[in-house]
Amino acid sequence: MKKIVFSVFALSATATAMAQSSVTLYGIVDNGIVYETNQPKGHVFAGQSGGWAQSRFGLKGAEDLGGGTHAIFQLESRLNTMNGSVANGSFFEGQATVGLQNDTWGQIKLGNMGSAEISQYSGDVDPQQTKRYSIGTLVRGRIFSQAANGVEYLSPTIAGFTLQGQYDLTNSTKWNSGNPGSAPGQLGTTTGLGSSQGRADGIKLSYTNKGLFWQATYDEVRDGNGNFSNVYLASRSILTGLTYAFGPVTAYLGYQHLSAPDASNLGYFDTATAPALPGGVSLPTSVNHEWIGAIWQTTPALAITGAVYHANANNGNGNATMYTLGANYSLSKRTLLYTELAYLHNSSTSNLGLDSGVYGPNLNDDPVNGNPSSTNPNFGKSQFGVMAGLATRF
Known part of the structure; x- marks a missing residue:
């Protein structure tokens, strides 16, 4: 009899524990094709992963600790599902966090914020929802910066307002600088942001009221030496935007300002000597970026x-305007067909490209012939792109 009572108690305790805890496996697989003109090597027809949303898989869970408080965690990996590789060389690049959540005082998380770095929430005010041709394109992917060694606080919503803040430690003995404090450069190089990043921090305030949504974000990312040396990579960003829904249409309007007062050849070109540039062009230290659009x-x-996006860089770096048109068709609640067209017009001293995955540096270091390893067009050249794909969520 004692054994039977104990077994019933154990089963009851297990059922209670399962009711108070949850673990969810989730993900996106997104693959498609893309055609783009005027890359230095010519026109390109290629397979792509993540044209609508970056492919990923993850685990997230919560445990009820009582009193309205939950322990939470999230582990997320970002992938290139065209070739099976892990994005950006880090297995949990998307996120690796643990924290506490309470309906009254909010949420706090610790760990690798990764693709949840606060600038990436800019997609909430982007009419193209951060597809391939979207809010990140004319700022060379600046909104897709990463954040590690961090702490984040998210407030409860009060009178429609929500506050979110992040602070990311450098794990270095030198304030603001990375470890070991190497020189800045192109993402993925031994001296670049991927190997050493200085302090990153940001704050976001948002407001929701019926059909209106407004967001304002300030964030900064420093290079390995603690400087703002590349306006597209290690810089300050101020961004604000709003959306308004009326019937089946949601309108979007936004503005972003980037600033890099410490801009240097090393930070921008990954070399102390600048390559050949058109006459009158020098290192940009600021960019103004505006957009307007709608979802019907x-x-x-x-x-x-x-949507239409426009960016203008100082110090002779010219301006660019991108026109986009897209369509999403839901085959089910989880599976989506999508397509998007874009035309990007550069002024004579600008060479922004449609591939926003090219972070920061200007890889096209020859204004006449271009760099065959770059996807940026030559200076003053326009680009046309079209993509289509299939994405499914689980």
Whole structure:
């Protein structure tokens, strides 16, 4: 009898524990094709991963600690599902965090914020929802910066307002600098942001009221020496935008200002000597970026997206305007067909490209012939791109 009572108690305790805890496996697989003109090597027709949303898989969970408090965790890996590789060389590049959540005082998390670095929430005010041709394109992917060794606080929503802040430690003996404090450079090089990043921090305030959503974000990313040396990579960013929904249409409007007062050849070109540039062009230290657009939910399954983005860089680096038109068609609640067209027009001293995955540095170091390893067009050249793909969520 004692054994039977104990077994019933054990089963009851297990059921209670399972009811108070949860673990969810989730992910996205997104693959497609893309065609783009005027890359230095010519026109490109290629397979792509993540044209609508970067492929990923992850685990997230929560445990009820009582009193309205939960322990939470999230582990997320970002992938290139065209070739099976891990994005950015880090297995849990998406996120690796643990924290506490309470309905009254909010949420605090510790760990690698990764793709949840505060600038990436800019997608909330982007009419193209951070697809391949979107808010990140004309700022060379600046909104997709990463953050590690961090702490984040998210407030509860009060009168429609929500506050979120992040602070990312450098784990270095030198304030602001990375470890070991190497020189800045192109992402993924031995001296670049991928190997050493200085202090990163940011704060975001948002407001929701019926059909209105507004967001303002300030964030900064320093290079390995603690400087703002590359306006597209290690810089300050101020961004604000709003959306307003009326019927089946949601309108979008936004503005971003980037600043890099410590801009240097080493930080921008990954070399102490600048390559050949058009006359009158020197290192940019600021960029102004504006956009306007809309999403029209024509049917429950079909959404049409359209937007215009414009960016202007100082010190003779010219300006660029990108026109986009896209469509998303839901085959089910989890599976989506998508397509997008874009035309990017550069002024004579600008060479921004449609591939926003090219972070920061200007890899096209020859204004006449270009760099065959770059996807940026030559100076003053325009680009046309079209992509289509299939994404499914689980």
